[in-house]
Amino acid sequence: MPTMRRLIPTLAVCLALGGAASADPDRWQYAWPDTDFAQSTVDFDEILSGGPPKDGIPAIDAPQFLPAQQEERLSPREPVLTYVPDGAPARAYPVRYLMWHEIVNDVVAGKPIAVTFCPLCNTGMVFDARVDGEALTFGVSGKLRHSDMIMYDRQTESWWQQATAEAIVGEMTGTDLVQLPAWMESWDSFRAEHPDGLVMDQPSSPRSYGANPYASYDTSERPFLYRGENPPHGIHPLARVVRVGDRAWPLERLRDAGELREGGVVLTWRAGQASALDTREIGAGREVGNVRVHDTQGRALVHDIPFAFAFHAFQPDGEWMLGP
Known part of the structure; x- marks a missing residue:
């Protein structure tokens, strides 16, 4: 197993030596004044800090896209998360970007979606971002449960377990997002199947x-x-x-x-x-x-x-x- 000395420098934006801090809702309240910690379906002791603070890993909003034929930065075997909407071109979200941002808030064919990837669990999932007709947008909380990313919605600041699509803390507790069909495939595979598809353009953030x-x-x-x-x-x-x-x-x-x-x-x-x-x-x-x-x-x-x-x-x- 890689030692902590090897892991910590390479997880620069995602993890830190203090990452295993125990749960403390009283301390959380300072950064999360709008989160209702009285509502929860999980044991708070299962929730750990992954290192970065709230939004320390910045989600992407309103991503830009290129025609697949114009993208020259991706290598053939690189993974992309593919989403194929009804009545619109297929979209590829390169893992090289999801690795550093973990959430992309997008609107495709009029439908708000959340494109998510948790590197620690290898869970790449796309969700319908609507609850009872209301569109939500999501950010990265900096918290982990069972090593999986906890997302939060910006509208109520409820916490959502990415691997299960369920709100586990806050006003939305017990609510589920609808997972949409999407899959990981190589960039070569996407281009071959969707030559007229779109690919997410590189974000402007300074990342490797x-x-x-x-x-x-x-x-x-x-x-x-x-x-x-x-x-x-x-x-x-x-x-x-x-x-x-x-x-x-x-x-x-x-x-x-x-x-x-x-x-x-x-x-x-x-x-x-x-x-x-x-x-x-x-x-x-x-x-x-x-x-x-x-x-x-x-x-x-x-x-x-x-x-x-x-x-x-x-x-x-x-x-x-x-x-x-």
Whole structure:
């Protein structure tokens, strides 16, 4: 596992040596005067500081886009988070930007969406940003629970668990966001399938875009700032799984099979995508492949590809699809 001496410099904007500070709602109130801490569905002792303060990792608002054919900065194997709206061009959100900002607030075909990525859990997810017809925008709280990013909405300053899309603290407690079909794929794969698509342009913030600040993280022995138990069945905590609802397919099993058809779900794997959390250069990471998930009618299904520890932490009674 990378030592703290190696991890801390590379997680420059995301983590700090004081990151494991214990929960204290009385102290939180100073930075969060509008958050109703009397409403919560979680144990506050499970919430840790990830290091940066509120908005210390700056979310992106109103991102700019380029036609895919004009983008020349991305390498072929770099991952992008793809969202394909009805009646509008497909959009690619490069992980090289999500790595440093974690949330992008966008409006696509009239629909407000939140594009999110938590590097510590490898959870890349897109949500409908409306609750009861009201559009919300989100920021990064700087807090973690089970190593996963806690987002907050700027309208009520409620806290939301990114991995579950549920408000866990504040006025919105118990409310769920709707996750939308989206998937991680290589830049090459996106361009091939969506030659007329759009790609998010590079933000103006001074960041080392294209570099992985979490070098060697997904080959570590233990997740960072995670206090929970390891997954069952001898599965490595930082092994990737394909999560569909409360079921998880080990990525290694899918990779070996190439295609799996189980329980109304069709999963496919093909080579071509680099791990964003391996080498210092995102596009040079080891092979993790492109995964697509559909129903038996060929319709894209909501899913994500978290690390196994994150699935176990948030779906403790979930079903592990281990095969025969």
